[in-house]
Amino acid sequence: MRQSLVMVLLALFYASSVHVVWAQKSDTVPTSFSMEEAVNYAMMHNKEVTIADLNEAISNMQTKEFVSQGLPQINGSAQLDYNFELMTMGTDENGNPIQFGSEYGGQAGISLSQMLFDGSFLVGLKASRTYQDLAIKQTTQQKIDIVEQVQKAYFLALVNEENREAIQRNYDRLKQLLYETEEMYKNGFAEKIDVQRIRVNYNSVVLQLEQNKQEIELAYMLLKFQMGYNIDTEIQLKDHLSDQHLNETLMTSDMQYAYQNRIEYDILNTQFTLKELERKENNFQYMPKLNLVANYGWANFGDDFGAYWTSANWFPNGSVGVKMTVPIFDGLLKSRKSQRMKLEMQQISTQKDLMKDNVAVEVKKAADQLSTSLKALQIYEDNMGLAKEVYEHSLAKYQEGIGSNLEVIEADGSYKDAQDEYYSSLYNALVAQIALQKANGTLYHVAPESE
Known part of the structure; x- marks a missing residue:
């Protein structure tokens, strides 16, 4: 067993030596040149x-x-808004301001554009x-x-x-x-x-x-x-x-x-x-230039920041169409x-x-x-x-x-x-x-x- 191990080690050493010598020869820079x-x-x-x-x-x-x-152009986007001052559209019969929107809003989605012509x-x-x-x-x-x-x-x-x-x-x-x-x-x-x-x-x-x-x-x-x-x-x-x-x-x-x-x-x-x-x-x-456009995403609006992150409050939306530029x-x-x-x-x-x-x-x-x-x-x-x-x-x-x-x-x-x-x-x-x-x-x- 020991003799076999020695033979294997010698074989590995010989192989590695040959590899080193070959590598050195292959990396040798020539020092003698013909015109060609x-x-x-x-x-x-x-x-x-x-x-x-x-x-x-x-x-x-x-x-x-x-x-x-000319290949499809795909982009993702995400946006979170905090509306610290809501839009006011006049007052009600009691003189209270009428405000639209919610305190928090956000949207996330993906868009695709493909050149058609x-x-x-x-x-x-x-x-x-x-x-x-x-x-x-x-x-x-x-x-x-x-x-x-x-x-x-x-x-x-x-x-x-x-x-x-x-x-x-x-x-x-x-x-x-x-x-x-x-x-x-x-x-x-x-x-x-x-x-x-x-x-x-x-x-x-x-x-x-x-x-x-x-x-x-x-x-x-x-x-x-x-x-x-x-x-x-x-x-x-x-x-x-x-x-x-x-x-x-x-x-x-x-x-x-x-x-x-x-x-x-x-x-x-x-x-x-x-x-x-x-x-x-x-x-x-x-x-004219013609492009295929498609969008798909989710939107969320609410006044409760904690509930804002639940998936049930995010609603999908999507569209697909053709855009022509003249x-x-x-x-x-x-x-x-x-x-x-x-x-x-x-x-x-x-x-x-x-x-x-x-x-x-x-x-x-x-x-x-x-x-x-x-x-x-x-x-x-x-x-x-x-x-x-x-x-x-x-x-x-x-x-x-x-x-x-x-x-x-x-x-x-x-x-x-x-x-x-x-x-x-x-x-x-x-x-x-x-x-x-x-x-x-x-x-x-x-x-x-x-x-």
Whole structure:
């Protein structure tokens, strides 16, 4: 028996341990992200997205609130009166005052009201659902902006990381060259000015390393901020620049119809529909409203407060009926509202036309920027290769004693400038591609929710 109890306790301890370990693993926050994973994380944790999701939930609740207006409205009431001065209606033949009523009175009951017909309610119900759809699209717009910012920050971190490797190679190369030149100077094969020239470049690359370190820290901080990630926690990037592909086919997209993919244009369409429904709802308010009303309750009157509370002194009463409300004149309020809404619809239509033109300009501008960035990237990549060859050739001549130290320094400076221009143009090209995708409306699509 005791052995069985021990086995049971061990089994329970093992099960609880497994549960704790599993819970710890399930709560583990990832620290390594690909571009796609960073975007997905931002969709769940970015504060701006959270605010947009809450706004969407609020609009959903507002729709339910509006639906509640069409459901039965039931209210209960109770009232107790003490008539310390009864109503007097003249005097009798003896001159005594004639008073009506009783010292105590009270009533309790329940009332019901049910909407039977209200044209504005039916249209308003449809409008509230359209408003909910508008909130969903505004959430999508916010997510597109976050995707843009996350991708830019991710690329900035990648470019700075790769640039650090290039700067580190420059540092190692100059450090070795400085050491060799100092040894040559000690042995009388180089002048002091040769050492000083190289040391100037060496000090510059040391400073460049420190600056690059700060740029990387800022890039990661920006990325974590856009993701909604803890800024104090370190993260790793899974992707590499070699994994990224610049898509030249984006520049051949049809600019004329790009606006149809833009969430901003979709939002304008929804706003137009919403305004149209609001105007229709306002016009339906000219029609009569019909409600079912019912009341049931009890009343009591008497001069004896003690007997007031006995059930025998409470008498029931009830009624049921139909109430119709007909608007006659409201000072032209609804007419003025209808005219205002018509103007607002015209305003939205004009905004839609303007949006079409703006999108065409944005796409053309982004496509030209990407084209220019790709050409610049190719040129700077070629320049970097040429500058590297010039540096290696100058260094070989210097080491063989047939070249000057100044030639090596100039070649090294040109090589570093070419590297800086290349990485700057690479980031510009990646950002230009993001801008073109956003202009085309293809940067981010929300997957449809399953029914």
